[in-house]
Amino acid sequence: MAEEHGWQRVAALADLAPDQPHGAKYGEREIVLASHAGQVFALAGICPHAYALMCDGFMNGSEIECPLHAAAFDIRTGKCLVGPVGTADLATYEVKVEAGEIWVRRNAGE
Numbered sequence: 001m002a003e004e005h006g007w008q009r010v011a012a013l014a015d016l017a018p019d020q021p022h023g024a025k026y027g028e029r030e031i032v033l034a035s036h037a038g039q040v041f042a043l044a045g046i047c048p049h050a051y052a053l054m055c056d057g058f059m060n061g062s063e064i065e066c067p068l069h070a071a072a073f074d075i076r077t078g079k080c081l082v083g084p085v086g087t088a089d090l091a092t093y094e095v096k097v098e099a100g101e102i103w104v105r106r107n108a109g110e
């Protein structure tokens with residue numbers, strides 16, 4: 001995958017369906033892309049509770065739900081909204097779409 005100043009191309013916009021999580025790789029890291037209301041968001045792809053792949057989960061509006069124990073996270077902030085006690089938030093990534101390609105970069109501090 002192409003890389004430029006920390007940005008990596010991770011998928012084509014055409015690969016995403018609205019409100020369907022899509023798994024991708026940022027380097028060696030699993031990430032999940034979420035398209036909702038015309039915007040694309042990128043988050044860590046592994047649930048911090050017990051290691052489920054978030055791309056196997058479900059979207060409900062601006063929330064993504066883990067397939068294993070139903071923790072729900074805000075796709076805009078990564079905040080855990082509901083779920084097993086102690087479930088951490090999902091890391092978030094910056095996203096840009098250029099010429100139909102999705103690029104992501106780790107947010108500072110994550």
Ligand code: FES
Pocket residue numbers: 047048049050051052066067068069070071083084
């Ligand atoms: S693995 Fe995601 S809520 Fe348990």
